[in-house]
Amino acid sequence: MRIDLHTHSTASDGTDTPAELVANAAAAGLDVVALTDHDTVGGHKEAIDALPDGLTLVTGAELSCRVDGVGMHLLAYLFDPADAELERARELVRDDRVPRAREMVRKLRALDVPVTWEQVARIAGDGSVGRPHVAAALVELGVVPTVSDAFTPDWLGNGGRAYAEKHEFDPFEAVRLVKAAGGVTVFAHPAAVKRGAVVPESTIAALADAGLDGVEVDHMDHDGPTRARLRGLARELGLLTTGSSDYHGTRKTVELGACTTDPEIYGEITRRATGAFPVPGAGGAGPR
Numbered sequence: 001m002r003i004d005l006h007t008h009s010t011a012s013d014g015t016d017t018p019a020e021l022v023a024n025a026a027a028a029g030l031d032v033v034a035l036t037d038h039d040t041v042g043g044h045k046e047a048i049d050a051l052p053d054g055l056t057l058v059t060g061a062e063l064s065c066r067v068d069g070v071g072m073h074l075l076a077y078l079f080d081p082a083d084a085e086l087e088r089a090r091e092l093v094r095d096d097r098v099p100r101a102r103e104m105v106r107k108l109r110a111l112d113v114p115v116t117w118e119q120v121a122r123i124a125g126d127g128s129v130g131r132p133h134v135a136a137a138l139v140e141l142g143v144v145p146t147v148s149d150a151f152t153p154d155w156l157g158n159g160g161r162a163y164a165e166k167h168e169f170d171p172f173e174a175v176r177l178v179k180a181a182g183g184v185t186v187f188a189h190p191a192a193v194k195r196g197a198v199v200p201e202s203t204i205a206a207l208a209d210a211g212l213d214g215v216e217v218d219h220m221d222h223d224g225p226t227r228a229r230l231r232g233l234a235r236e237l238g239l240l241t242t243g244s245s246d247y248h249g250t251r252k253t254v255e256l257g258a259c260t261t262d263p264e265i266y267g268e269i270t271r272r273a274t275g276a277f278p279v280p281g282a283g284g285a286g287p288r
Contacts, residue, residue, distance in 0.1 A: 003032040003261040005058060005269075006075060006188065006216065006244030010125060011035075011043030012062075013132040015249030018043035019050035026052045028256040032266060032278070034058035034077060034244070039093045040128050041081045051281040058269075058278050062188060063178075064093050065171040070197045071158055072187065074174050075216065075242075078273030079183025086177045089169060094128055096167040101129045103164035104156065108134070111161060113143055131156050132251055147251050151195055158196030175211050182275025186214040186242050191230060192221035201233055208237040213272060218243025218259035240265050 008014035009021045016024060018035060021043075025033040035047050035057060044059050051057050060077040079086060101120055108115045115137045123140075124133040135150035144150045153160045169177075178185050187207065191198055204215065217230045218241075234241045243259035246252070270278055 001031040001263045001266070002029055002257055003263060003266045004030050004244050004247070004257050004259075005032075005034040005060075005077070005186075005242050005261050005266070006036050006062070006219075007033055007247040007256065008037050008062075008249075009035060009043040009047070010127045011040055012037035012128045013124075013130050013248060013251065014127075015251050018045075018047035021247075021249075022047050022051050022055060022057065025256050026055045026281075030055060030257050032056045032058060033256070034060050034075075036060040036062045036075055036077075038062050038128055038130055039064055039090050039097075042128070044081065048279050051279060053281045056278045056280045059276055060183075061090070063090070063174050064166070064168045065174055066168040067171050067199060067203060070199050071168065072171060072199055073189070074169070074171055074178075075186040075188045076174070076178040077184045077186070077269055078276040078278070079178050079181040080275035083177075083181035083275065086181045089173075089177055092167055093169065097129050100164045100166040101131075101134055104131070104134050104162050107162040107164065108138075108155075113138070113141065113162075115141060132248065134162075136251060146253075148194075153196075171207060172210050175207060179211050182273060184213045184269050184272050185211070186216055186240070186269075187212060188216050189219045189221050189246065190215050191226045192219070194221055204233065204239075205237055208239055212239065213269070214240030214242055214265070216244060217241040218261075219246060220254050220258060221246075240268060242269075 009018040063074040065072045119137045123136045135147040138144045138150045151157045242261045245258040
């Protein structure tokens with residue numbers, strides 16, 4: 001089985017619609033794909049309706065968190081999307097996205113970058129606006145060559161010249177809420193130092209004590225030594241280890257299935273989840 005547990009669609013900052021995403025996942029030879037848009041489940045219905053034979057969909061979201069001044073992302077899988085407390089918390093994060101993006105546009109214009117809010121809104125379309133959309137505007141304007149190059153201290157990286165704060169989850173509260181909604185939690189790309197500051201291993205240990213289920217180890221932003229270190233830490237803390245592409249369509253160069261999750265780990269994730277079940281296509285089947 002080929003299992004990719006971290007992808008994005010136009011419901012947040014990917015370039016594939018949810019229907020295109022599942023079609024492309026099947027074409028890439030995946031057996032299981034997770035749709036984990038930022039702080040939203042808005043793409044799930046379309047993905048389920050378009051799910052092709054032989055592909056199983058894991059519903060989820062990537063939650064924006066901050067602890068001790070450092071941003072981090074938490075992958076939440078198979079939670080009950082109707083859970084009122086978790087939905088209210090996600091709404092608070094989503095509602096702050098537009099004011100934040102507007103503030104980044106204001107800061108960029110103060111740096112003599114001719115970006116406009118209308119340009120960013122056009123790029124975001126119906127998706128949940130975020131930094132990648134502002135970054136894509138910088139690419140369009142020729143300010144930076146790629147979206148990744150916008151995530152630096154010079155531009156939109158954490159603490160950068162055009163960075164703007166936003167409302168985010170406390171990760172300990174996020175773990176509690178997801179678990180209460182029957183979901184499973186995995187710390188996304190925990191050592192992606194190219195994106196800015198990362199939380200210390202002591203925080204990962206504290207999150208494990210609070211109920212964190214796993215860490216995303218195999219990811220494009222982790223080199224070989226980093227992956228080995230994270231696997232060792234996960235063994236010490238009793239955490240699951242996952243792998244995934246963090247696919248964003250054409251917004252990033254990574255392909256679907258670039259990194260994958262071991263089927264046994266996927267099976268354990270589905271066993272722990274009580275809020276929702278993987279959705280098989282007409283010819284697909286999860287290991288549950």
